[in-house]
Amino acid sequence: MLVDPPVCPEYCSDALQVDMVDGLVEHGWSQQNIFLPEQLRLALAAECRLLSGNGALKLAAVGRGAQRALQPDIRSDRILWLQAGQSAACDDYLQLMESLRVTLNRRLYLGLDEYESHFAFYAPGASYLKHLDRFRDDGCRTVSVVIYLNQDWLPEQGGALRLHPDGECAQDISPIGSRMVLFLSAEMLHEVLPATRDRLSLAGWFRRRP
Ligand SMILES: O=C(O)CCC(=O)C(=O)O
Numbered sequence: 001m002l003v004d005p006p007v008c009p010e011y012c013s014d015a016l017q018v019d020m021v022d023g024l025v026e027h028g029w030s031q032q033n034i035f036l037p038e039q040l041r042l043a044l045a046a047e048c049r050l051l052s053g054n055g056a057l058k059l060a061a062v063g064r065g066a067q068r069a070l071q072p073d074i075r076s077d078r079i080l081w082l083q084a085g086q087s088a089a090c091d092d093y094l095q096l097m098e099s100l101r102v103t104l105n106r107r108l109y110l111g112l113d114e115y116e117s118h119f120a121f122y123a124p125g126a127s128y129l130k131h132l133d134r135f136r137d138d139g140c141r142t143v144s145v146v147i148y149l150n151q152d153w154l155p156e157q158g159g160a161l162r163l164h165p166d167g168e169c170a171q172d173i174s175p176i177g178s179r180m181v182l183f184l185s186a187e188m189l190h191e192v193l194p195a196t197r198d199r200l201s202l203a204g205w206f207r208r209r210p
């Protein structure tokens with residue numbers, strides 16, 4: 001028996017889906033401002049803060065394999081990888097991402113097989129210098145997703161995600177709560193600028209199997 005995809009959330013309206021995939025195809029990125037339901041944003045933000053307070057978030061490393069290292073001058077966020085079943089909120093979020101995976105495959109034939117994601121907490125002043133998300137020795141990461149959990153973010157508080165689309169002007173995207181940004185992991189150079197307050201998010205990657 002075929003299992004139905006999870007209940008379609010608001011973003012699944014046809015017009016929004018077309019907008020999302022058009023942006024990804026034409027510019028290598030797209031954003032949706034009201035992606036997470038507010039209740040879910042609040043629950044995930046509370047969980048991220050609790051994990052941060054408990055010391056469960058760890059300084060993120062850069063690179064892979066033998067090159068993997070802590071380099072806070074390059075990247076200074078603290079993260080925790082999500083596990084299915086860790087909380088009801090995380091499971092709801094993972095279900096939402098599963099329906100997004102199905103949508104992207106249906107519309108773009110991307111062959112995305114799986115999703116990995118972590119909470120990220122950038123303390124004031126923390127940043128992540130310009131990088132690509134796809135590792136040189138691992139072509140599996142295909143579409144990057146960032147969802148912001150912040151309450152009442154103001155542009156003057158900094159913390160923008162700065163995208164560098166090839167041949168186009170850089171784009172600064174404020175980490176406003178509920179906003180989702182998608183971009184192509186292998187192509188889109190991007191960076192996280194420092195903020196004057198805590199910056200909470202969920203970062204994730206749709207992957208193809210090797
Ligand atoms: O938080 C963001 O806006 C982007 C994070 C990022 O680039 C990453 O975790 O690889």
Ligand SMILES: [Fe+2]
Pocket residue numbers: 131132133190
């Ligand atoms: Fe990144």
